[in-house]
Amino acid sequence: MPTHMTRKATRHVNQNEGLIFEKSSPGKAAWKLPPLDVPEVNTSTLLGSQERKDLGQMPEVSEIEIIRHFTRLSTWNYAIDLGMYPLGSCTMKYNPRVNEVVSRLEGIANGHPYQPEKISQGALRIIKTLSDCLLEITGMDAITLQPAAGAHGEFTGLLMVRAHHESKGSPRKKVLIPDSAHGTNPATAAMVGYAVENLKSNAKGMVDIPSLQAQMNEDVAALMLTNPNTLGVFEQEIHKVADILHAKGGLLYMDGANMNALVGKVRPGDFGVDVMHLNLHKTFSTPHGGGGPGSGPVAVRRALEPFLPKPVPVSKPDGTLAFDYDRPQSVGRVRSFYGNSGMFIRALAYILANGPDGLRQTTEDAVLNANYIRKALEGIFDLPYSSPSMHEVVLSDKVQAKKGARTMDIAKRLIDYGFHPYTTAFPLIVPGAMMIEPTESESKEELDLFIEAMKSIAEEVHEDAEVVKTAPHSTRVTRLDETAAARKPILRWKPESQEPTAKSQ
Amino acid sequence: MSYPTDFKYTKEHEWIKPDGGNATIGITHYAQESLGDIVFVDLPKPGAELTAGKTFGSVESVKAVSDLYAPASGTVTEVNGDLTTAPEKINQDAHGAWMLKMKLKNPGELNALLSSADYEKFVAEQGGH
Amino acid sequence: MRYLPKSPADRTAMLKDIGVATIDDLFAPIPAEYRLNRDLKVPRQMAESEIVDWFRERSRENGENHASFLGAGAYNHYRPVIIDSLISRGEFLTAYTPYQAEISQGTLQSIFEFQSMICELTGMEVANASMYDGSTAAAEAVMMAVRLTGRRSVAVARSVHPEYREVLATYAFHQGMPLATLPFADNGGLDLRSLEDAITTDTACLLVQSPNFFGVLEDVEALAEIAHRKGAMLVVSIAEAVSLGIVEPPRQADVIAMEAQSFGVPLTFGGPYCGVIATREAYVRQMPGRLVGQTTDRSGKRGFVLTLATREQHIRREKATSNICTNQALIALMANIFMTIYGKVGLKELARHNLAKAVYAIEQFGKHANVLFAGTPRFNEFVIQTSEDPYSINSRLLGHKIVGGLPLKKFYPELGNASLWCCTETSTRSMIDTAVGLVAESERSMNGTREENVEEVTR
Structure with missing residues (x-):
């Protein structure tokens, strides 16, 4: 079926595997507890009517079956470890393995969040060292590591914005958000009780300064800006943006999703940002893990420090570290304990492995890679905004759509060539967007293969779009019926709910 | 596609079929086509008050949500329960798959809406997007 | 730098292809006055062995080899070794959200199994793919009840984990939602007499934890009866998931907000953990977080996809059920493997x-x-x-x-x-x-x- 050859990928056998419930049978077990060294208990007497008698359809399987089950499932996934994963705005970079090793060291992995501070100095030192590094990288004055992910960081940051304005008399009413923003931005503003007002982008894909000037007033609490923005374009008039906001008492919130373009080259604190979040799972290499965990530290200017979530780590006169809970102006807690500590360890290990020179080189390579792809593909694919690209480039399917192949079709065809697709249909201001973020982790050889694949797909669209429109052709399942999934949702396994029409795998 | 001449239409792509002081409403063939496969319809309960031009519910495809705007003001008297379990009926026959019936507050409001000819013309102009 | 796969010659060749003289030309869009013309003041580049040594030192400062009687929302259960063997596979560890179903069936099927087992254990009909942790899951479950009932205020048992209550207070405060805290009785459970008066026609839900912060099982049946009689929902938080092996799940609850850390997730000083929300099918469209559903491909073969995404921020933006995007997928996989083992x-x-x-x-x-x-x-x-x-x-x-x-x-x-x-x-x-x-x-x-x-x- 495929008309063009791919140098990167080849088909190989993978194993079929049903649901774990389908392998279960009574009497199989993958567990063994040591003999009970205390007296047996009568659970009926102890728990009365609250005693649970039966665990229903929970599986009963052996250890080797579990190993094979999950190993087989794993082979159905694409991953960074297999190749380029140019998912724009997700920063799919290499996840160093030393990070995993150090996060599993006994005292670190088994550290209980409530163990006395005297024996928590290691964990506190990690929090402190990472905080110091992130403050230096962002050029900000104070930071919290408590938020569990980027969107959670946005929530925390906007709560602090709100608390800041409240301390001045009024929380204000709305948040300005560019039309190119991530969906989390407006969703977060709504959660914090702000109305969302859209801000137009100009022809260069940047904040339209006259519109901002017109829309800015004393009702505006903040502007949430991604920089570089979701087109991969650095907001060149960022200082004007900040000035316009600050003149009317507003704050500049920076979504740090694209920080991989800036580390070691420019610091948000130096260009007027008041509050920002970072994504440790993007810029600082903690694993994406199939969708998480993330970690979304929020860094702020000095004026906002009193509002940080509590507790805040502090150094004591004797040099030891502790948590300060006495923070009367704090916005409160946003998560139990101190955040996703395991991600702090990994992010810090990444920073230590890089040092100042490595961090700068990383940023330079990320920007170099995106521009290399842009140069090779512009002309073949439409480039809707010609402003210079930083760490990612946004193309569109305008040329290919005329033959009926849309961004999603081209993305699916990339799978056959051995690549994970780019981000499709985002940002919303670009119809048929193809958002490509290679990261620094790709060699020239891998980039060349990607470029070759994209060119080959463009040719296929020209010759016979059908092969692209029906892709992928090499995966264990073809395109799945999302409409049926949404109309009659099957969200859990039940012995009787097996679709009679569905063939077992 | 022909648009029934006894219906009135809005620029937000709803149709309304008047019947004295009552009316039946739904979304147009053009709307269902732009939305693609409809997977869910969120409608108000009988007794709800609708205000002309304001949202009263939404329709969803797999990756989009569109608000529904009331073509006229009034009180909901009946809701098409079939759409809860079979939203695909809207894709199959948008002008037959009615969403709700209502008692009109001011039947005169309908005069401001588009006729089938006007709507067809309007849709033709939209064609490019 | 050992993570970067380019030689100096590669970089030179690529710059040439792009048509610029130096790498700094690519940073020209950044106004010169903001560019950093010095090294970042972070520790110097370390060898892998030095990194391991540095963290070993931190590990030694962190209570290695202590026996612990701490629980309170973070539990020290034995972790079978195959959990880490399996989640360390790069195909799980280094994949992202399964947006492209055809090359993410491993992640998708495992989430489907996770959802199924959580339903089985909690007695609920649907469960999501994970939330950040037990505290945020509880707060989001309460917000869900607020949307479903159209009521504004919330009653919370004082025997709910104090930090969960703090998180809820943070979420509720800026939504202008009144919170009433209900005392515990002499038996350590929620004081039923206070409950009758506390639930008004404006109460969206009652939030309790069972086993509660003191380890005591709440009388969920009685609580549900009172809450439901007054038109409020019952949200039950479960912080110690292992209890579900022997304690009847709160089947009368409308929403269950769980912390699955007990299921094979290391303590790691408080996170990452694994929140989950489970509820009834009728409420699924107000549930936050990702959901995986079963469907078929073009040849009729069973497969799995992310579904009901219109609830989420990337589609509904400011009208979304929550702003959550990245969740705790890898941690949910740990819990999934743990549940499968036991x-x-x-x-x-x-x-x-x-x-x-x-x-x-x-x-x-x-x-x-x-x-x-x-x-x-x-x-x-x-x-x-x-x-x-x-x-x-x-x-x-x-x-x-x-x-x-x-x-x-x-x-x-x-x-x-x-x-x-x-x-x-x-x-x-x-x-x-x-x-x-x-x-x-x-x-x-x-x-x-x-x-x-x-x-x-x-x-």
């Missing part, structure tokens, strides 16, 4: 061991100290009240490499010298006996001192 029989046995250890410890401590709420059905945590300040007791225990229970003064000053202890299957009899012995010693000396003083006076 399964139908093992989870029950595991829970029974936990209960037996706690019962033994309660009996032993009870000989020397006051055990609060002793008669109420509970799982693996209990509160003891001592004469001596629990911080002093803990300092002494620490000298024996034992971490004692959590002093409760900070959260419940009215309980005096109380501390919350937890036993799991990892608590050995000798470890319990040693801790009891040390507490007994201090109690004897405290009481002894008092008696001596009395004697002195009388003499």
Whole structure:
């Protein structure tokens, strides 16, 4: 079926595997507890009517079956470890393995969040060292590591914005958000009780300064800006943006999703940002893990420090570290304990492995890679905004759509060539967007293969779009019926709910 | 596609079929086509008050949500329960798959809406997007 | 830099292809006055061996090799080794959200299994793919009840984890939602009499935790009856997931907000953990977070996709059910593997061991100290009240490499010298006996001192 050859990928056998419930049978077990060294208990007497008698359809399987089950499932996934994963705005970079090793060291992995501070100095030192590094990288004055992910960081940051304005008399009413923003931005503003007002982008894909000037007033609490923005374009008039906001008492919130373009080259604190979040799972290499965990530290200017979530780590006169809970102006807690500590360890290990020179080189390579792809593909694919690209480039399917192949079709065809697709249909201001973020982790050889694949797909669209429109052709399942999934949702396994029409795998 | 001449239409792509002081409403063939496969319809309960031009519910495809705007003001008297379990009926026959019936507050409001000819013309102009 | 796969020659060639002279030309869009023209002041580049050494040092400063009786929302259960073998596979570890279903079936099927097992264990009809943790899951579950009922205020039991309540207060405050905190009765459970009055026609839901912060099982059936009679929903938080092996799940609840850390997730100083929300099918469209559904491909083969995405921020933006995007997928996979390992029989046995250890410890401590709420059905945590300040007791225990229970003064000053202890299957009899012995010693000396003083006076 495929008309063009791919140098990167080849088909190989993978194993079929049903649901774990389908392998279960009574009497199989993958567990063994040591003999009970205390007296047996009568659970009926102890728990009365609250005693649970039966665990229903929970599986009963052996250890080797579990190993094979999950190993087989794993082979159905694409991953960074297999190749380029140019998912724009997700920063799919290499996840160093030393990070995993150090996060599993006994005292670190088994550290209980409530163990006395005297024996928590290691964990506190990690929090402190990472905080110091992130403050230096962002050029900000104070930071919290408590938020569990980027969107959670946005929530925390906007709560602090709100608390800041409240301390001045009024929380204000709305948040300005560019039309190119991530969906989390407006969703977060709504959660914090702000109305969302859209801000137009100009022809260069940047904040339209006259519109901002017109829309800015004393009702505006903040502007949430991604920089570089979701087109991969650095907001060149960022200082004007900040000035316009600050003149009317507003704050500049920076979504740090694209920080991989800036580390070691420019610091948000130096260009007027008041509050920002970072994504440790993007810029600082903690694993994406199939969708998480993330970690979304929020860094702020000095004026906002009193509002940080509590507790805040502090150094004591004797040099030891502790948590300060006495923070009367704090916005409160946003998560139990101190955040996703395991991600702090990994992010810090990444920073230590890089040092100042490595961090700068990383940023330079990320920007170099995106521009290399842009140069090779512009002309073949439409480039809707010609402003210079930083760490990612946004193309569109305008040329290919005329033959009926849309961004999603081209993305699916990339799978056959051995690549994970780019981000499709985002940002919303670009119809048929193809958002490509290679990261620094790709060699020239891998980039060349990607470029070759994209060119080959463009040719296929020209010759016979059908092969692209029906892709992928090499995966264990073809395109799945999302409409049926949404109309009659099957969200859990039940012995009787097996679709009679569905063939077992 | 022909648009029934006894219906009135809005620029937000709803149709309304008047019947004295009552009316039946739904979304147009053009709307269902732009939305693609409809997977869910969120409608108000009988007794709800609708205000002309304001949202009263939404329709969803797999990756989009569109608000529904009331073509006229009034009180909901009946809701098409079939759409809860079979939203695909809207894709199959948008002008037959009615969403709700209502008692009109001011039947005169309908005069401001588009006729089938006007709507067809309007849709033709939209064609490019 | 060892993570970067380019030679200097590669970089030169690429710059040439792009048509620029130096890398700094690509940074020209950044106004010159903001560019950083110096090295970042972060530690110098380290060798891998140095990094390992640095963290080993931190590990040693962090209570290595201590026996611990801490629970309170973070539990020390044994983690079968195959959990880490499996989640370390790059195909799980280094993939992202399964947006492209055709090359993400591994992640998708495993999430589907996770959702199925959570439903089975909680008695609910649908469960999501994970939330950040138990505290945010509880807060989001409450927001869900607010949307579903159209009511504004919330009643929360004081016996819910204090930090969960703090998180809820943060979420609720800026939504302008009034929070009423309800006291616990003498048996450690929610005071039912106060509940009747507390639930008004504006109460969206009642939030309780069971087993609650003191380890006590709440009378969920009675709570549900009262809440439902007044048109409010019942949201139940479960912080100790292993309890589900032996404790009847809160089937009468409308929403369950769970913390699955107990299912094979390392403590790691408080996270990453794994929140989950489970509920009834009728409420699924108000549920936050990702969902995986079963469907078929073009040839009729079974497959899995992310579904009902119109609830989420990337589509509904400011009208979304939540702003959550990245969740705790890898941690959910740990929990998934743990649930699969223990399964139908093992989870029950595991829970029974936990209960037996706690019962033994309660009996032993009870000989020397006051055990609060002793008669109420509970799982693996209990509160003891001592004469001596629990911080002093803990300092002494620490000298024996034992971490004692959590002093409760900070959260419940009215309980005096109380501390919350937890036993799991990892608590050995000798470890319990040693801790009891040390507490007994201090109690004897405290009481002894008092008696001596009395004697002195009388003499």
